[in-house]
Amino acid sequence: MTAFRAETEFVGWLRARVSSTVPRLKLGIGDDAAIVEVTQGRELVLKADMSIEGVHFTRRLHPARSVGHRALVRSLSDVAAMGGAPKFALVSLVISKATTRAWLREFYDGMLALAERFGTTLVGGDTAVAAGKTLIDVMIVGEAERGRALRRSGARPDDRIYVSGRLGLSALGLRLLRSGGGRAHQAAIRAHLYPEPRCALGRYLSRKRLASAAIDVSDGLSTDLAHLCEASGLGACVWSDRLPTPELASALQPSASDSLDLALNGGEDYELLFTVPPGKAAQVPARLQGLPLSWIGQIRRSKGVVLVRPDGKRSTLRPAGYNHFGK
Amino acid sequence: MTAFRAETEFVGWLRARVSSTVPRLKLGIGDDAAIVEVTQGRELVLKADMSIEGVHFTRRLHPARSVGHRALVRSLSDVAAMGGAPKFALVSLVISKATTRAWLREFYDGMLALAERFGTTLVGGDTAVAAGKTLIDVMIVGEAERGRALRRSGARPDDRIYVSGRLGLSALGLRLLRSGGGRAHQAAIRAHLYPEPRCALGRYLSRKRLASAAIDVSDGLSTDLAHLCEASGLGACVWSDRLPTPELASALQPSASDSLDLALNGGEDYELLFTVPPGKAAQVPARLQGLPLSWIGQIRRSKGVVLVRPDGKRSTLRPAGYNHFGK
Missing domain, CATH: 3.30.1330.10 (PurM-like, N-terminal domain)
Known part of the structure; x- marks a missing residue:
């Protein structure tokens, strides 16, 4: 050295x-x-x-x-x-x-x-x-x-699926960093360079016994939701229009389909994805210490994850999250 | 993969x-x-x-x-x-x-x-x-x-210094492996490929409150004893003829000076080096579950480690342990 x-x-x-x-x-x-x-x-x-x-x-x-x-x-x-x-x-x-x-x-x-x-x-x-x-x-x-840790395997049919923060912002920040054109978009770049671990949210969900299962969104929602469903032996549906896609107040705002892809597969957001039994859903706040919590879908008995579009079209959501530098 | x-x-x-x-x-x-x-x-x-x-x-x-x-x-x-x-x-x-x-x-x-x-x-x-x-x-x-973990820093003047097992056997085993001539010398080669962590000895010394300080011999006695002395703010003397040098029953047995060098600087033995107050020395067994424990020296007030030969000659022992592949 x-x-x-x-x-x-x-x-x-x-x-x-x-x-x-x-x-x-x-x-x-x-x-x-x-x-x-x-x-x-x-x-x-x-x-x-x-x-x-x-x-x-x-x-x-x-x-x-x-x-x-x-x-x-x-x-x-x-x-x-x-x-x-x-x-x-x-x-x-x-x-x-x-x-x-x-x-x-x-x-x-x-x-x-x-x-x-x-x-x-x-x-x-x-x-x-x-x-x-x-x-x-x-x-x-x-x-x-003791006995209150949040596992991936605790989801039950009809549990609601929530995610914290915005998804895809880190991947968008990386794209802006690579292109060199992102200096005006500190929110996305900051999300990539200095992501915030959601420790307070995890503690809250555990202490209040609100969540039946949880996982962090490190590989992308499509991949991490698949992990949660697999561990729980269940499936899920996700409503595309409820996903908290990245937002930029500028001409660099990605298109709707690009935004959706970033939110589903971007990865490295380090947000929490968690499930809540229907009877406890009323206790989930819209924000926790300023962090938005979005209801994005529901656990189902049948395996696999289905993405539901606003027009009612359904498609299978396959794990497509990626490691940004691994390919 | x-x-x-x-x-x-x-x-x-x-x-x-x-x-x-x-x-x-x-x-x-x-x-x-x-x-x-x-x-x-x-x-x-x-x-x-x-x-x-x-x-x-x-x-x-x-x-x-x-x-x-x-x-x-x-x-x-x-x-x-x-x-x-x-x-x-x-x-x-x-x-x-x-x-x-x-x-x-x-x-x-x-x-x-x-x-x-x-x-x-x-x-x-x-x-x-x-x-x-x-x-x-x-x-x-x-x-x-609670409160009984063995630290490097607990040695006191006049504490006796002990080491477990044989020192230098792993380095000798590595030398035999490299030369390709060591198949007949399983003890040394085994000491290098499959060293034994001394957990039972550490637990014994802690539970019986026998040791005032301890360190494992991973970098070689000369280096690890220097660490222990430095952490304790003291020095030590070591008697060369008390060191448990490697022994091979064959023509490949290293010379006396080579054996001494292996024991002092060989490294990767994963034996324990520990100090015991004089009043507790009588409680240190000659062997623990078959593992020999050797009294090799004494803690002194004056800094530095002195090596004492059988003829009374004294020399400063400098840390010369090495990482076998690091150079």
Whole structure:
């Protein structure tokens, strides 16, 4: 690592950037392992997610601060989709020899700022320098009330399907970034570079026992709804005109069919997709802390997902979400 | 991934290989995150360790089963050095497109056989296919009795220094593997390909409150003892003739000075290095479940580590442990 002479120097540098006086953190970065306390009567939520250069981000499009932010969002969002509260993070990092100290500082600034906002403490990980692509693996330890975690498998026939926020905005932001014409459209670009994990919503749905099932929309609605239906052994219908498609107040606004495609298959929105029994639907607010919640469809007994158009035309919705850099 | 058509197929394949009926495992592989229960009155021990092709293993020297075994040992050994009991593992895996299903089966066979022996359940992780090197990141969630975890920083002046097992055997095994002449020396080769994490010893030292400090010998005694001394703000002396150097019953037995170098700097032994207050030294057994424990030195007030030869000659022992593939 040219930015640091040795791993011990890097660990010291990192340790100085991370708070070590956190409740229930007994031993942080620097020993064989970290030691933390957990609250009694809670269950642990465990998740790991990798971010790989050239797959999940590129140096050209993503500033280091965004790379750090997004690497953490991937795991935080999964914990949110379980209704958990993220608490501790381990971050393993493989960086190329050419990585500068400035890049690392920005990377950790982005990651640690997000971690702090969500009450998550970096307690360890591993670091290596290698030729080739940069890779980040973030592991989160979260907590959930015993027996109340939101699973993918809990949906029942006639449950209503909801989604938070707007879908497809991140994919639209990526498109604008690639074309270089998006500086005037900060909402979409920000949605792509700095997506917001929906931890408060997940906690709300879990604590109020509102949701019967939940998943985060990381691969695109078409793919993630298929996962939820498969885990629940059921199907669904989705009304196309109820989908919260991306909106831009400008000539760059995509066409209606393009908007629909972005919302269905765009991915990386990190919104929550959840189901609510009909008897509890009246308790679902239109907005939670400013975040809109849209009723977009219904769970059905028959397998598969059907997309229903305003004119009543029905078509099978196949999982077509994609990894933006994977193809 | 040529071995599997899609990630869902891989996840299904993996899920079938992993036990899902484990006490306190509430939700395993396949949802947004795993859910586990932890025991009340205990603290969590958290650790992540990466294994990178070309750095920590090569396809030529290391069978897939050994790669899986060693990737898990790295984290297990750190938990052992804290006196913790490993419970749950997340495994993130980046594999090259050319990876075969046979390699993956052997890899997981090696990892899961070791995990089962040590009461550790694989509960999740992440998987990606990418060009380039294979990489494995293993995160362990372990438990330790509240306030009894073994830290690097607890050593006091005059504490005795002990090490388990034999040091340098793994490095010798690697040398034999490289030269191709080692088939008759299974002990050394086995020590390299299938090192044993010292979890029982760590638990014993923690429960009996015997050790004042502990670390695992992963980088070589000279480096890891320096870490322990630095964390404790002290120094040490080590008697060269008390070091448990590698032994081979053959003409391939290294010379005395070579043996000493292997024991001091070989690395990857995954033995435990620990300190014991003089008043408790009588309680340290010569062997624990067949594993020899050697008294090799003493903690001193003055910084730095001194190596004392049988003839009384003293020299400064500088950290010279190395990463076998890193140079």
